[in-house]
Amino acid sequence: MKQIFNYFYHTEDLTRDLDGLLLSVARALGLPDWTAVAVEVLGVILMICVFLALMALFLVYLERKAAGRFQLRYGPNRVGPFGLLQTIADAMKLFFKEDIVPTNADKLIYKAAPAFCFGSAFIALAFVPWSINVAPVDLNVGILFYTAITSLAVLGLLMAGWGSNSKWSLLGGIRAGAQIISYELSASLAILVIIIFSGTLQISEIIESQREGWWIWRGHLPAVIAFILFIIAGTAETNRTPFDLPEAEAELTAGYHTEYSGIRFAMFFLSEFLFMFLVCAIAATLFLGGWMPFYIGGLDGFNAVMSWIPPVVWFFGKTGFLIFVLMWFRWTFPRMRIDQLMRLEWKVLMPIGLLNLLLASIVALSRLYIFSA
């Protein structure tokens, strides 16, 4: 019992002990060492897939519940306790629905598009650090890889728009392309600020660099600006209101996924929620310290109290808060128009981002951090 409790706080022990356990089992069975590694890799992949699919379903539930609260109604409350099984029921329905491919659609592109979206979301989630030493992949260029992989999703949307043989879909796809590529710039500029502060591209080291205070406090003004930029750009990249122009149900019926039905539609739908989680998790990691508790450099007593809350709870707390903020956006704001969207990025956010980068460089060079011991 005490051991389990310990694992909860020191997840690095958990991963180490699991490694050891698998290795000893493999050796006892007289198998070579690489089988243990293979089993571990397969296990992690399976765990992540199951966990993320469940999480996407849960996020959908959460979104509907939150929407209900914003709109003077209850949200789902009929299927299962508190309506928890509603999204599972919906997913089942979508599984068994007929998969319709429009006539004259570009079949290969049409069918591959949702897989691109879903796949890139899954790959990018491999970089998310859930707790101490619990990140499936921890590359030395992790954050760069993350930006590269998330950009792949736009290809899926473009393919869906092109492959559907529908003018509405095409408009949605083109909008998605223009929007996501534009807002990628702001997101990257915001990420660069943290890279300058922490001096590394490795996600685990970025978190480690926040041991004396999260970057949003330590980096004060430039970090706060970068955080806001990242949240705005992240909302735009995930195609959520006020930036949901590619879907724009009032204008383009449903944009790029107008023609999709059944499981393919579900894949688009779930990947949108996975991307939302992803953006929030990365924002929490870069700016709010990821799993790092709220430490203040030098105040050991305070830090010890903060350590009582396990890292996993910190991570999910921060991510959950940001997800709530994004939902709040969605149920409050209307949609922007395409030219306003572009103007916001190229004439407002990008200049601010570039100037902010300059400011961040000055702060980093002169070590003007707050809370640095």
Place this chain on the structure above:
Amino acid sequence: MTVTIDCCEERLVKNLDTQEYWVNMGPQHPSTHGVLRFLVKLDGETITDVIPHIGYMHRGIEKMSENVTYVQFNHLTSRLDYLSAMINNWGYCMCVEKALGLEVPARAIYVRMIMSELTRIASHQLWWGVYGMDLGAFTPMMHSFRDRETINDILEETCGSRLTTHYIRIGGLSNDVHENFVPRIKKFIDGFRKSLVEYATLVSGNVIFRARAENVGILKPAVGISYGCSGSTLRGSGVNYDVRKQDPYGYYDRMQFDVPLGTKGDSLDRYECRFKEMEQSLRIIEQCLEQMEPGEVVAAKVPKKIKLPAGEYFSHVESARGDHAYFIVSDGGTSPCRLRVRSPGYSNLAVLPEVVRGWRVADMVTVSSTLDLVAPDIDR
């Protein structure tokens, strides 16, 4: 090897040549409010032309009138513009009453006015919610339906119906109001005043909402008049035309209320006018409740079998969408020889291509929403 710049440019322009295309907006489209169909010609995202196609909701109500009696036709008027059923009923009844020379009791007129204004608020509430939804925000819809439900409950209690009411009858009302009528309306007014402030901050004050509506789809006063627009669509352009003021019916001439007017004629002005109208309707209801006295609600001399003297009769009312008129030609029989309904939506729709040309696809939705189109009102 040298490549001249001219040649290069020529090739570029040739390859960049774009093509205009048509898209079908409707009849099944989320923002065409019923079954309307627009053929939209697009150059990329820019609208170059719009052709509205109507008739998907045509039920031939005007033709039907020739085969039913005057009393029977009344309930069909509820189905013209189902969002302002009470006002339609009144317009038709007024026309027949004029022809018969019936004197309607004072209480009935006050109740008619209260019902009309309640209907107007309910209609504007639906429009307001749908406007939010057209612009991509779903929350206003749910909030507006809360108030709309309250109004519908009040209507239901008195006349047993929520939408197609058929409560105002020739010569008066079908029955007197329910005993809870007055207290419930008073309670509603108090609550709704507070809600209006909330709505103003949620939508009217929102930066994105304003950016989407400001200067978008400008309707020039002269264009609006020449197309026969009316209601808040025309008042947004600054033309002071409200049937309740210009040609008062009922006791509107005794009421203190303002007609909100716009200045520029853009979508924001139309929005503001319609939004402020709800506040004015509340004022009218309050005054009616004060002045109303108990009494009869049906005129004493309503004939059993209504026959209009041969001739032509006209009446018009200010419905939630504008100038709503009835023109009856009678040959002295029990049903109209010919009946014509002038619906505000038809003219308001006609001006849409003029207003929206040159704007983006997204503005098409904004403009058609601020014109407040209702398909059954247009098609009849």
